[in-house]
Amino acid sequence: MSKKLTKRSEDYSKWYNELVIKADLAENSGVRGMMVIKPYGYAIWEKMQAELDRMFKETGHENAYFPLLIPKSYFSKEASHVDGFAKECAVVTHYRLKTSEDGKEIVVDETAKLEEELIVRPTSETIIWDSYRKWIQSYRDLPLLINQWSNVVRWEMRTRLFLRTAEFLWQEGHTAHVTKEEALEEALKMQGVYADFAENFMAMPVIKGEKTESERFAGALSTYTIEALMQDGKALQAGTSHFLGQNFAKAFDVKFTTKEGKQEYVWATSWGVSTRLMGALVMTHSDDNGLVLPPNLAPIQLVIVPIYRSDEQLDAINNRVNEMITEFKDKGISVKYDNRTTYKPGWKFAEYELKGVPLRIAIGPRDLENGTVELARRDTLTKEIVKQDNIADTINDLLLEIQDNLFKKALNFREESITKVNDFDEFKEVLNSKGGFVLAHWDGTSETEDQIKNLTKATIRCIPLDSDKEEGICVFSGKKSKQRVLFAKAY
RNA sequence: CGGGGUGUAGCGUAGCCCGGUUAUCGCGCCACGUUUGGGACGUGGAGGCCGCAGGUUCGAAUCCUGCCACCCCGACCA
Numbered sequence: 001m002s003k004k005l006t007k008r009s010e011d012y013s014k015w016y017n018e019l020v021i022k023a024d025l026a027e028n029s030g031v032r033g034m035m036v037i038k039p040y041g042y043a044i045w046e047k048m049q050a051e052l053d054r055m056f057k058e059t060g061h062e063n064a065y066f067p068l069l070i071p072k073s074y075f076s077k078e079a080s081h082v083d084g085f086a087k088e089c090a091v092v093t094h095y096r097l098k099t100s101e102d103g104k105e106i107v108v109d110e111t112a113k114l115e116e117e118l119i120v121r122p123t124s125e126t127i128i129w130d131s132y133r134k135w136i137q138s139y140r141d142l143p144l145l146i147n148q149w150s151n152v153v154r155w156e157m158r159t160r161l162f163l164r165t166a167e168f169l170w171q172e173g174h175t176a177h178v179t180k181e182e183a184l185e186e187a188l189k190m191q192g193v194y195a196d197f198a199e200n201f202m203a204m205p206v207i208k209g210e211k212t213e214s215e216r217f218a219g220a221l222s223t224y225t226i227e228a229l230m231q232d233g234k235a236l237q238a239g240t241s242h243f244l245g246q247n248f249a250k251a252f253d254v255k256f257t258t259k260e261g262k263q264e265y266v267w268a269t270s271w272g273v274s275t276r277l278m279g280a281l282v283m284t285h286s287d288d289n290g291l292v293l294p295p296n297l298a299p300i301q302l303v304i305v306p307i308y309r310s311d312e313q314l315d316a317i318n319n320r321v322n323e324m325i326t327e328f329k330d331k332g333i334s335v336k337y338d339n340r341t342t343y344k345p346g347w348k349f350a351e352y353e354l355k356g357v358p359l360r361i362a363i364g365p366r367d368l369e370n371g372t373v374e375l376a377r378r379d380t381l382t383k384e385i386v387k388q389d390n391i392a393d394t395i396n397d398l399l400l401e402i403q404d405n406l407f408k409k410a411l412n413f414r415e416e417s418i419t420k421v422n423d424f425d426e427f428k429e430v431l432n433s434k435g436g437f438v439l440a441h442w443d444g445t446s447e448t449e450d451q452i453k454n455l456t457k458a459t460i461r462c463i464p465l466d467s468d469k470e471e472g473i474c475v476f477s478g479k480k481s482k483q484r485v486l487f488a489k490a491y
Numbered sequence: 492c493g494g495g496g497u498g499u500a501g502c503g504u505a506g507c508c509c510g511g512u513u514a515u516c517g518c519g520c521c522a523c524g525u526u527u528g529g530g531a532c533g534u535g536g537a538g539g540c541c542g543c544a545g546g547u548u549c550g551a552a553u554c555c556u557g558c559c560a561c562c563c564c565g566a567c568c569a
Binding site for chain 2: 004013014017028030031032084087088152154156157158163164168170217236237238239240272273274276305306307308309341343344345346347348349350351353362364365366367374491
């Protein structure tokens with residue numbers, strides 16, 4: 001099979017599709033818009049999950065699991081929530097199949113129609129809040145800090161592997177609090193956790209901000225987001241955290257008794273990240289040779305390839321490598337020794353490059369003699385000869401350096417891709433020629449936001465949280481603006 | 492969901508307009524031998540409901556109808 005990828009400069013989206021398939025991350029299935037996540041792709045997702053799960057637990061959350069199917073009536077209890085999701089719900093209407101009259105096929109048994117249709121969850125707020133009503137009686141039961149790892153289904157019109165699939169894996173946190181302030185603090189805290197994860201594990205710089213009213217989650221009072229920039233200059237929403245106010249508490253009648261003995265509705269948040277992060281990871285670091293993985297998320301951090309002519313040479317190399325592997329494992333380095341005789345070294349080099357393994361050691365008879373190895377970095381595609389002494393330390397240091405280097409490279413690109421503009425012509429010019437994020441003044445109205453979107457395809461990705469409050473005039477309407485907001489074309 | 496395109500072996504493809512022997516080629520796969528510091532070479536071999544279901548015809552990969560999936564562009568969205 002030819003493993004040559006389309007170049008990013010030729011066709012970015014083709015490059016992405018080919019890379020996901022050739023690096024063995026995922027493939028399409030027989031179900032429209034639903035993907036098969038292959039073992040290598042799933043291993044990366046598992047590393048993401050493990051770290052996020054650790055971070056959630058460290059911030060006091062517990063995991064639980066709620067049903068896949070939600071009664072339609074639950075779903076309709078929160079009005080704006082229904083509006084937001086109604087158009088993309090899969091619905092279960094029957095519970096039995098039967099053999100057709102002519103015995104040739106399996107058909108739906110019309111007599112087995114459900115009294116009440118069930119919705120395949122597009123998100124779990126409703127079914128979870130139905131439980132919370134029973135779980136929460138007193139201020140002593142709060143805060144309730146729950147996370148769920150699950151799959152959800154959203155019947156998307158246009159799908160792309162990882163970036164937008166009809167079914168995706170994610171986690172959804174759902175918390176309940178005594179006060180508005182505490183809930184807001186939670187929503188912001190989890191946005192911070194996401195940003196921390198994105199930057200320190202995915203090596204993907206993100207901008208923290210708040211969504212405008214029109215981009216807000218259906219049912220939320222405010223939505224906090226982390227926005228990343230992909231190599232083609234388009235933005236990607238990488239995670240969201242919502243302050244839900246008392247909307248769901250009221251819809252599901254979740255009240256608690258205060259210290260003072262009064263009945264009050266609880267305050268809520270929800271927050272989630274999904275397998276979309278896999279797409280973000282690919283589009284942040286990878287190059288024309290294939291995937292580039294940050295060491296913190298690489299299932300294999302180091303691969304060792306033996307170079308040999310005779311069986312005797314291979315034996316000698318095996319012996320030396322096995323000693324090294326012990327050292328690597330002691331340091332917690334995830335190492336794979338590929339001494340398969342069925343593939344040649346050149347083939348293996350290309351293969352592990354395609355799969356984004358951060359470091360590669362090649363070791364042959366020459367190295368055994370000299371006490372060296374050939375060490376190759378995936379991020380810079382450079383090779384050097386290094387001493388076998390303290391090899392595990394060398395590798396460990398390099399992994400840290402690669403993690404750091406990938407982040408800096410991405411950050412550098414992101415910083416270069418943020419342009420401040422002051423009038424609408426400049427706004428359009430920058431979006432068309434350079435892309436990336438555009439920082440511009442906005443009058444705060446949905447009308448202006450809509451018109452800009454219609455004219456340029458750019459949306460307000462967020463109102464940045466930690467930017468200077470600088471007054472100005474809206475690039476579109478010329479009305480007063482309190483601060484610049486972040487525009488971009490987005491995935 | 493609207494417009495456009497594609498579907499032939501694991502992958503990439505020729506053939507389709509203009510129906511007619513055993514469906515083309517490359518990669519990959521299997522066997523044997525030679526090889527092994529950047530995707531090796533030779534010889535031999537296997538592998539196909541031509542996306543699926545109907546129809547037209549003496550005869551369909553090829554023509555017609557319906558469906559499914561994928562890709563691109565819109566509207567929608569994490």
